[in-house]
Amino acid sequence: MKFKLTEMTLKEVRDFGKVEVCVLPWGSCEPHNLHLPYGTDTLTVEKIAEISCKKANEKGGKVILLPTIPVGVNSNHFGFPLVLNFSPTTQLTILKDIIYSLEKSQIYKLVILNGHGGNEFKTFCRELFGKTRVYIFLIDWWNVRRDIVERVCEDKTGEHGHEEETSWALYLFPELVHLDWADEGKVNEPKLKGIKEGWVWIVRPWTLFTINSGYGNPKKANSEKGKVMIEGATDKIADFLVELSNVEIDEKFPY
C-alpha cells in the first residue's frame, strides 16, 4: 500500500482508508563543508521519514507521508552562496496552513520530523496549542538514538557535515557525496569566554565560525556507520508512529 502523498492518486488515497497520522519532514538548503550537497538535511529527513512510515505501515499503522519542506531557518549561513532562508515567522505561517489543511480532512495527529538544527518548532507548538484540534508531535530525528551515535562515531565533535551526518549521507545518497573534497571541519573560537564555555548563546555567523561551513571532521565517515544509526532511529520512530496511530485522542490525551 502506498503512503507517500506526492506519489498517490485520488483512488489510492481513497483506498488507503482512514488516515490516523500525517508525517511532515522539514529540511533546509545550506552548504555542508565541501563534500555534501545543499539539500543534505532535506534528502536525509525525507528518506528517514519514508523508511519510518514504511516500517510503521507494515506494522499496521495508518500513516501518510506529506511532502518535504525543503527550506529551513538559515539566516546564520548568509554569506555563503545560494543559502535559502525561511524566517521563523514564515515557517509558522506554513505550519498553520498545513494544520488547517489537515483539519479539513479530519486528521488530527501531525508528526513534524525535523532534519535541521536551525528549525525550532517548540515555540510554534506553544503558540498553536489549544487553537487547533490537531496535536503536534515534534521529533528532531537525529536525537532519537544518541546512544547508537555515541557508540559508532569515532570523532564525536562537530555538528554539521561531520562524521555522523556524512555517514548518513553515504548510506542514503552516496552518489552525491565527495568525501575527498572535504576539509577537516575546524572552527574558530569566539572572543568572549561565556560563549566559548557554551552558557551564553548567540546566533553564530557560520562564515566567521567555520572555514567552509563544516563543523567536525568527516574523514572517518562510512555507509556502514550510517546504516546502523539510521536503521536504529527509524525502528524507534516507526514504533512511535504505530503507537500514535492506534491511540484514541480523547479529552485526557496523552494521559
Ligand SMILES: [Zn+2]
Ligand atoms: Zn545538515
